[in-house]
Amino acid sequence: MSNIRYNKDKTHRYDCWEYGSFTIKKEMIFSNVGLLEKVVGNLKRLGWEKFYNVVIPEFDYKVNDHVLEIEMEYIKGDFIKSIHHYNVVYDELVERDSTYSWADYNPTNYIVKDDRIHVIDLDSFGYIEYEHRKAKWERQFGIFAPLIRSYKGKNQLDAKLSCDNLHFIKLKRLLQKVFNAKVERVEENYFAMIDGKTYNNLEEVMSYLRLLYNYLQVEMDMNTPRHQQRKDILNELR
Numbered sequence: 001m002s003n004i005r006y007n008k009d010k011t012h013r014y015d016c017w018e019y020g021s022f023t024i025k026k027e028m029i030f031s032n033v034g035l036l037e038k039v040v041g042n043l044k045r046l047g048w049e050k051f052y053n054v055v056i057p058e059f060d061y062k063v064n065d066h067v068l069e070i071e072m073e074y075i076k077g078d079f080i081k082s083i084h085h086y087n088v089v090y091d092e093l094v095e096r097d098s099t100y101s102w103a104d105y106n107p108t109n110y111i112v113k114d115d116r117i118h119v120i121d122l123d124s125f126g127y128i129e130y131e132h133r134k135a136k137w138e139r140q141f142g143i144f145a146p147l148i149r150s151y152k153g154k155n156q157l158d159a160k161l162s163c164d165n166l167h168f169i170k171l172k173r174l175l176q177k178v179f180n181a182k183v184e185r186v187e188e189n190y191f192a193m194i195d196g197k198t199y200n201n202l203e204e205v206m207s208y209l210r211l212l213y214n215y216l217q218v219e220m221d222m223n224t225p226r227h228q229q230r231k232d233i234l235n236e237l238r
Contacts, residue, residue, distance in 0.1 A: 094130075
């Protein structure tokens with residue numbers, strides 16, 4: 001759908017439009033009236049719910065018999081592909097202080113435009129308890145837990161350090177800042193233990209952490225970090 005405004009200024013052509021917008025339509029057919037009413041109720045609620053770091057596109061809907069038609073603003077952009085964006089989705093939708101949120105965290109449901117995340121799967125918004133949201137996120141993206149700063153749970157990196165004080169201070173800072181790890185000081189024969197695997201010296205630990213970070217970056221299919229961001233991370237992992 002396009003909105004065309006004509007400019008009658010003599011210096012411009014009459015057939016030149018100055019503003020255009022596009023929408024997309026999604027049609028859903030329900031065999032269960034109760035489910036249709038539930039989705040419609042969720043859409044009504046979505047219209048007045050407040051979000052701070054994600055954007056809900058402008059939308060409208062109508063019901064004809066058992067058919068629900070949702071028309072919303074078309075958002076042109078890219079799927080989420082950065083640690084920052086994954087953190088925003090987790091903070092805003094999983095850790096959300098409400099029993100209503102999204103239950104589908106597939107990256108294709110989120111479009112980044114002008115560095116703002118737009119949620120485009122509107123009909124998946126609904127009632128879902130926090131523990132259920134967190135469990136669904138862990139099943140789908142638990143592997144990314146070391147890079148999600150607010151996450152606290154079973155997939156969190158677990159580090160036990162038995163090194164000297166200087167190495168302990170450096171590793172604790174690195175593990176907590178970059179990998180959101182649970183860090184514990186112990187007295188054992190090993191230098192460090194991370195998720196049950198032991199390491200004998202700092203070089204072994206740093207080699208593993210570099211491999212872990214690179215692996216997570218590939219699995220997230222992330223955009224290449226900005227130069228300064230990459231420089232800061234590499235400095236931490238030296």
